[in-house]
Amino acid sequence: MRKSVLALSILLTSSAAWADTEYKIDLTQPEHQRGDVSITFPETNEQFLDIKMPAWRTGYYRILNLANGIRDFTAKTNGQNLRWEKVDKSTWRIHLPKNVGEVTVNYEIYADQLGRRSRHIDDSHAYLDASAVFMYADQWRNEPVTVSLNVPDNWRSYSGMEREGDHSFVADNWDVLVDSPIETGINKHFAFEQGGRDYEVVFWGEGNYDAEQTVADLEKLVATGDSIWSSYPYERYVFMIHATSGAGGATEHKNSTVIQRPRYSFASRDDYLSFMSTASHEFVHTWNVKAYRPDGLVPYDYQKENYTDLFWIAEGSTSYFQNHLLLHAGVMEPDEYFERLASGIDRYKAKPGRKVMSVAEASFEAWIDQYGDRAHNDSVSIYSEGALVSWMLDNALLEATDGEVSYRDVHNELYKRFDADEKGFKASDVLAILNDLTGDSWQQWWQNNVEAPAADIPFEKMLNDAGLELVYEENDEPENWTGWRASKVDGGMELTQVSRGSPAWEAGFRPDDVIVAYDGYTVMQGRFKEALQEYEAGDEVKVTFFRRNQLHEKTLKLEQAPATDASIKPVDAPTAQQKARFLQWLQIPHPNA
Incomplete structure (x- = not known):
């Protein structure tokens, strides 16, 4: 097991007694999605005690304001009520008399956030992520905790924490509790x-x-x-x-x-x-996030955003490796892997944001919800584009070292050098590992592909190196392209997305425009998309539409649709070098070896 942080514990608890914090929750009446929480904190000689509910939870990088489920908060010591006040949205300050004993707080938690995987209670189960259920105090964040559940007779309880009874668990500290959700129920x-x-x-x-x-x-x-x-x-x-x-x-x-x-x-x-x-x-x-993670996330600060320019490694590299493991396990077949990889290439090539935002910038901006047209035209994803940059780095390492070093080695070094309980890694640390593994500087590569938009990833070359080819089906009747997406509404088609640089973009269309006619014909008289295929690439179409409830007209110049529906095929007779690279990359033999 990896060592825990003792020095920080001693520092944080210098004015408090060393003892367990006891958490209890009563779930015996779950029909109304409520539970009753009781927390007993050790005695302290402080003038007040700040009890906090996190504003977010790990693995979901959005401010969720999890204190919104708390009602009927009370604080007592020795059976006597204590005065308290809210000092911010997530903090309850309890004023303490001298020689106070243990402090017990009670509150009702409302749990209806199943999709956020934070808290959910109903008559069949409860899913409890401690970040959304159990408050904490900084003084005892690093001390042991016990958790007890009072549940209906036919429920069974499970958690990654150490079990102490059918419905009770123990953990070394609150950070282990908050990272060990509980599933209890049928x-x-x-x-x-x-x-x-x-x-x-x-x-x-x-x-x-x-x-x-x-x-x-x-x-x-x-x-x-x-x-x-x-x-x-x-x-x-x-x-x-x-x-x-x-x-x-x-x-x-x-x-x-x-x-x-x-x-x-x-x-x-x-x-x-x-x-x-x-x-x-x-x-x-x-491993990647829980055993080692970027510096901005160590330690987790649950009261505010935790910034890093390396979320693309935390999430994108994880996305990159996920199907590699399934291939290695024999759960996924090579052609199934190729199909998913090809789909990712198609999505990347169709995304104008790849020319605008770098994965480093996307990482720092991860806390901002990129949505709609802006997500498509002006940004990239720490997941999908992060995975593709990870692949590009993997290929570059294999090429630079004749297959001796891969991106797997980089992550193993991160695992060995950085314990997330103690220290996170920075971009400079990743560059140092790359230098140590290869003897070369990767600063320029990093600037070109991580800190700058990775606008043109050389997919064809990377695939060819491994004995694969990227294929696009030839279409005898090429389609016309507008660059917009639309959905049917009463009286027309409402634009939901307009790609930067597309014919629709150049013509001045934008989301929320409602198209009602083209060249004098209403869009309701036929299938609009199919009707546009009757034109030739380069033809101009007069499009009538509503914007702000006013009727407008613009001229749209159609273009031939770019190649889509990529597929990846193994070459029939791969060279020995290609077969070796395929094995070094995916750890399985080439399909035509």
């Missing part, structure tokens, strides 16, 4: 051992999943960790799987993960691989 439970480590899989909700197959493939997945890292950072790990009525997503934790999917989105091969890719993503996070 559920299905499976357990297995792999590589000397214990695993549990808990399913909540009915759906079209095959539990036995899922557990078998998860067992294959968790055996692949040593294909990248030199050791595992845990002895026990819990997969929590929610089959929901619509909520979807996943969140990584120190010793567990929660994965949510709509209940009937497990069975098809595509859906199942999507689920397993998510499970693999969260598994990779056990």
Whole structure:
């Protein structure tokens, strides 16, 4: 196990007694999505005690203001009420008399945030992420905690924390508690051992999943960790799987993960691989983010944004590795991997924002919700574009070292050199690792591809190096291209997206314009998209539309649609060098080896 931070604990608790903080929650009447929380803090000689609820939770980089679920807050010592006041949106200040004993706070928590994976209580279960349920005090943040649940008789409780009873757990400190969610309720439970480590899989909700197959493939997945890292950072790990009525997503934790999917989105091969890719993503996070993470996130500050220009490594590199592990495990076939990689290339090439924003800037701006037209035209994703930059760096390392060093080696060095309990890494640290591994400076590469927009990734060359080719189907009847996306509304088509540099962009169209006619014909008289295909590339079309409830007309000059629907094919007769590169890259033999 990795060592904990003792010096910081002693510093923070210099004026307080060393003792456990006791957390309790009563869930015996869950129908109204409420629970009653009780927290007992050790005695202190301070004049007041600040009790805080986080403003966000790990793995979801948005301010959520989680204190919004708190009602009926009270504070007592020795049975006597204590005076308290709110000093900001997330802090309750309790005024303490001299020689005060233990302080117990009570409050009701309202839990209806299933899709945010923060807190959810109903008559079938409770999912409790401590960041959204259990308050903390800085004085005891680094001291041991106990957690007890009072639940209906037929409920079963699970967590990555150490179990002390059927419905009770212990943790070294609040940071372990906040990174070890609890799933309690009516559920299905499976357990297995792999590589000397214990695993549990808990399913909540009915759906079209095959539990036995899922557990078998998860067992294959968790055996692949040593294909990248030199050791595992845990002895026990819990997969929590929610089959929901619509909520979807996943969140990584120190010793567990929660994965949510709509209940009937497990069975098809595509859906199942999507689920397993998510499970693999969260598994990779056990190292990349939980065992080591960027400097701006160490330690987590739960009261405000935690900034870093390296979220693209935290999330994008995780996205890059997720399907590599599934390939290595034999859960995903090479052609299935190629299909997903090709789709990512298509999305990248169709995104004007790749020429505008770098992955470093996207990382720093991650706390700002990029949405709509701006997300498409002016920004990139720390996930998708972060994954592609990770691939580009991996390829560059393999090329520079004749296959001796890969991006896997970089992440193993980050794991060995940076313990997230103590210190985070900076861009300069990554550059130092690159230099140590290769003997060369990577500063210019970093400036060109990380700090500047990676506008033109050489996909064809990278694939050819590994004995693959990027193929676009030839279309005997090329389509015309507008560059807009639209949805049907009463009386016309409302634009929802206009790509920068496209014909629609150059003509001056924008989202929310409602197109009602073209060349004198109403769009309701036929299928508008199909009608535009009757023109030739280069033709001009007069488009009538409403903007701000006023009628306007613009001229749209059509262009031939750019190539899309890429596919990746193995070359029939790869060279020995191509086969070697493929193996170095994906750790499996070339399909035509």
